[in-house]
Amino acid sequence: MPAAALADAAQVTLSGLATGGLYAVLMLGVILVFQVSKNINFAYGQTGMVGVFLSYFLYAVAGIPVVAALLAGLALALLVASLTDRLIIRNIPAREGFDLVVTLGELLLLTSLAQLAFGTNAQSYLKLLTNWTTVRGGVFINANDILCLLLGIAVTLGGHIVLTRTSLGTSLRASAADAAIAKSAGINVLGLRTAVWTVSGLLAWVAASLFAARLSVNAFYMTPIVINVFIAGMIGGLDRYWPPMIAAFTIALYQSWAIYLFGEAAGTPAVFILVILLLSLVPKRYLEERHEARA
Amino acid sequence: MTALLKLDRVSVRFGGLAAVTDVTMAFSPGSLTGLIGPNGAGKTTLLNAISGFTAITSGHIAMNEIDLSPLSAAERARLGVVRGFQTVRLLERETVFDNVLVGCERLPQPGLLGQLLALPPERRCRARDLAATETTLRDLGLLPIAHRRVDELPFASRRLTEIARLLVVRPTVLLLDEPAAGLDTRDRRALVESIRTYHEAGGLTTIIIEHDIELVRRLCPYSVALDMGRIIASGSPNEVLSEPAVQQAYFGVRSGA
Amino acid sequence: MGFRSVLTCFGTGSLMVLAMLAVAGPAGAAGCNPNEKSPGVTATTVRLGATMPLTGSAAAGGLGAGAGAKAYYAMVNAAGGVHGHKIDFTLLDDEYSPAAAERQMRVLIERDHVFAIAGGEGTPNFLAVVPLIEREGVPAIGPYAPSSELGTMKTPHVFMTAVNYITEFAIMTRYVRESDYARSFSLVGVQGNVGDDAKAGMEQGIGNPSIKVDYIPEIPGTPDFTPIATQLRRENAEWTFLILTNTDTGELLEAMHRIGYNPRTAAWAGMNDPGYIKAFGPVSQDMIVAEETAALDSSDPLVQQFVTQFTKETERAPGKFEELGWVQAELVVKALQDAKALTRSCLMDSLEQIRDFKTGLLPPITFGPDRRQGVNAVGLVQIKGGKVVEIVPFRALD
Structure with missing residues (x-):
């Protein structure tokens, strides 16, 4: 393979994996919330977005020091996430699909509020290492790409270690499988649920910050990203761990290559073709084990 | 009395x-x-x-x-105060061992940071819980099937697993x-x-x-x-x-x- | 049936068809009928409507243009309206989506019974509603929807002031060829008419079939621009032309910069926006941008009058999109004022009579009984530092 083509292949692969790393960060929050509280939060991406937009406004417009601005943005994301659970999810009827509808409404609300508060223009965010690049063999290795990839791997491995090797992980798995058993074993299921939603806010903020550095920040930028994450979750199964986390990396890499080979217009159809193929070819037994039919 | x-x-x-x-x-x-x-x-x-x-x-x-x-x-x-349920309730996709280990959550556990960083208190608590689980499984004759998923087991073993979960911590x-x-x-x-x-x-x-x-x-x-x-x-x-x-x-x- | 009966039927049928044609006439040339019943007009109001992207990645354009239009109508209403009629303007969100645009246009025409469509922002979304507009015979004035499918007598109810992208990109490309002797070009454009027109314009401007344009269609809202940037780097064109949303343009340029690909760039008029330059100025230096509306710091008295009036109405300074919306509204009001009566046919007649209408914000506008493209000129500016500098004043394609 000619060197230029190899360099291009490496470039697309690196970028795809970096995006996949951030998808994995988001995915952990999605599967934790789904498994522990049995909900899907469509406003997940916007939770991160409002935190990032607030940070931007504070440091770029109000002149607040960057670290303080970032912490304020993080606090907002955590607040939005935990309030979504406590004020919205816990108060809606326990009918299937209600959480989807209500959090979709929250997505629209947060988007509108962000537009009102921060305007409609896209804003260039903090660099977060996107301006550090080294060239090896014609491949432009950007530090932010490496950061996102390593973060995705760390979160994936760390999530697995927490879930399988710690008391917290035992409590989470018990709460996810059967709240009554968890309660009878002394686990504070409600408290754990609030903690899970809050952690999901943290993960959303981290991913949203890094995406903002790679793209820009505006009221809508997280929406197509979160859609891809949910698709990866649907492929892997939101009630599992490794399959959706691997699907997060895979779908980003796959989409990058589809765009590179067939053009940008192929990006979205390629993903849906993949979903249809997998649903057709994967053994039914594998699918029937999974209970999140709604996903 | x-x-x-x-x-x-x-x-x-x-x-x-x-x-x-x-x-x-x-x-x-x-x-x-x-x-x-x-x-x-x-x-x-x-x-x-x-x-x-x-x-x-x-x-x-x-x-x-x-x-x-x-x-x-x-x-x-x-x-x-621990209770069993009228119908056997287990964590279906977990092993016998992990089902019983859940019962150890009744004991004090170290803080989140300690768990994440595997500090000595976390390692001691973890060892304590694993040992208690193994002991209980042995006492109830469940050790040979400790690493099998509970949804693969016959009813009697499932019931015994549930009771083991209740008894792992006195x-x-x-x-x-x-x-x-x-x-x-x-x-x-x-x-x-x-x-x-x-x-x-x-x-x-x-x-x-x-x-x-x-x-x-x-x-x-x-x-x-x-x-x-x-x-x-x-x-x-x-x-x-x-x-x-x-x-x-x-x-x-x-x-x- | 006897021969005489058949002839009678045929003759009668033919007379009926001829009668219908006589009444309908050739499309768009019916003339002013003051007695025509037109919806949207009461004793005190004239109802106008438009759909623009108010949410989504193209929202900056719709919100800005909407604000410009509303400010103008507020000013006119405060001065008594048009012939004693206040303007009642409804703006609906089409999300830059053809499906949403069609849905909202139905609301305006079928539910709200607007008198005319006043403005618009975005090409694929407006193109989707043109069949409905033509079918319902609603005059549509000055939508910002540059497309070669509009501005001809195929769509006689749509009066265009936006230069189509073929002309815009032909003018830009010709300038680049003449000034830089460029020999390799790439284009990244929104998939569909927008990108296709830009490519056609570039080919016209190049004027040499041996020089190809490497065209990459794009869909708004991409989460990762590195694959596209890598494709562009592979082709390694000297110049990359862009016709994307502002957000996507900036993000693509940043992705190109990260992988070490930094060609000369040129883009459609949307980049001539303070918000874009503030956010993405560092990666857009020396970008050549089409100028469809006058520079806001121009010394032209009409431009200064707009800036003053808009600021007074809204207590904020206008941007390019606000300027666009304002001039759309200005054209609508002129047509209403000059109309012999407030009927749709009279409004159409009034528009067709417009010759060399100088707003200062656009090149002079001229329509006619067989002319629906009112403007055929653009200027060129270049991004330098945090602002744009004019390099070519308004000029038409010779």
Whole structure:
């Protein structure tokens, strides 16, 4: 393979994996919330977005020091996430699909509020290492790409270690499988649920910050990203761990290559073709084990 | 002897339905009590009330003079009130080992940071929990299947796994709801022996709901009969079973008929 | 049926068809009928409507243009309206989506019974509603929807002031060829008419079939621009032309910069926006941008009058999109004022009479009985530092 083509292949692969790393960060929050509280939060991406937009406004417009601005943005994301659970999810009827509808409404609300508060223009965010690049063999290795990839791997491995090797992980798995058993074993299921939603806010903020550095920040930028994450979750199964986390990396890499080979217009159809193929070819037994039919 | 667990005029109503009415009972430390009665008598509701899964409408429940009413089910479990369920409830996609390990969550655990960083306190707690789990599994004969998924196991092993989860950390009060349901004769016998062994070794205060009268006779020195939410008899199993009210409730038979 | 009966039927049928044609006439040339019944006009109001992207990645354009239009109508209403009629302007969100645009246009026409469509922002979304507009015979004035499918007598109810992208990109490309002797070009454009027109314009501007344009269609809202940037780097064109949303343009340029590909760039007029330059100025230096509306710091008195009036109405300074909306409204009001009566046919007639209408914000506008493309000129500016510098004043394609 000619060197230029190899360099291009490496470039697309690196970028795809970096995006996949951030998808994995988001995915952990999605599967934790789904498994522990049995909900899907469509406003997940916007939770991160409002935190990032607030940070931007504070440091770029109000002149607040960057670290303080970032912490304020993080606090907002955590607040939005935990309030979504406590004020919205816990108060809606326990009918299937209600959480989807209500959090979709929250997505629209947060988007509108962000537009009102921060305007409609896209804003260039903090660099977060996107301006550090080294060239090896014609491949432009950007530090932010490496950061996102390593973060995705760390979160994936760390999530697995927490879930399988710690008391917290035992409590989470018990709460996810059967709240009554968890309660009878002394686990504070409600408290754990609030903690899970809050952690999901943290993960959303981290991913949203890094995406903002790679793209820009505006009221809508997280929406197509979160859609891809949910698709990866649907492929892997939101009630599992490794399959959706691997699907997060895979779908980003796959989409990058589809765009590179067939053009940008192929990006979205390629993903849906993949979903249809997998649903057709994967053994039914594998699918029937999974209970999140709604996903 | 001072009672460990006291129920004082406990009532539970669900809307217009009185499930439990004015129940007053006291359980001494290390007692083993059978709770009997026909279907719908309020036995499971009473267990739910003691364990915190159902709120009481009036009355008091106290353990070691601690009022349990304001405490959640999880808080009562951490105090040592553990309960089994009428139908076997397990974490279906987990192994026998991990199902039993969950029971160790009743013990104090280190903070999140300690867990994430595997600091010494976390490592000690983890070792403690793993050791307790292994011991319990060995005692109940479950060690050979410890790493099998529970949804692959026969019913008797599943029931025993659930009981292992309750016993892995010595409870103060053990509540069992029809633990023998669905078991054949041999497994029932084995279950009875396991419960008796643990009870005698640990001095557990145990309350067992059972429809198997013979099991209650063999296992429980003391029993209480409920019907329509009220206590209708209490005493040794033979005394309780010969009470006319109990015979009427269970068999529809009047004394002397 | 006898021969005489057949002839009678045929003759009668033909007369009926001829009668219908006489009444309908050739499309768009019916003339002013003051007695025509037109919806949207009461004794005191004239109802106008438009759909623009108010949410989504193109929202900056719709919100800005909407604000400009509303400010103008507020000013006119405060001065008494048009012939004693206040303007009642409804703006609906089409999310830059053809499906949403069609849905909202139905609301305006079928539910709200607007008199005319006043403005619009975005090409694929407006193109989707043109069949409905033509079918219902609603005059649509000055939508910002540059497309070669509009501005001809095929769509006689749509009066265009936006230069189509073929002309815009032809003018830009010709300038680049003449000034830089460029020999290799790539284009990244929104998939569909927008990108296709830009490519056609570039080819026209290049004027040499041996020089190809490497065209990459794009869909708004991409989460990762590195694959596209890598494709562009592979082709390694000297110049990359862009016709994307502002957000996507900036993000693509940043992705190109990260992988070490930094060609000369040129883009459609949307990049001539303070918000874009503030956010993405560092990666857009020396970008050549089409100028469809006058520079806001121009010394032209008409431009200064707009800036003053808009600021007074809204208590904020206008941007390019606000300027666009304002001039759309200005054209609408002129047509209403000049109309012999407030009927749709009279409004159409009034528009067709517009000759060399100088707003200062656009090149002079001229329509006609067979002319629906009112403007055919653009200027060129270049991004330098945090602002744009004019390099070519308004000029038409010769």
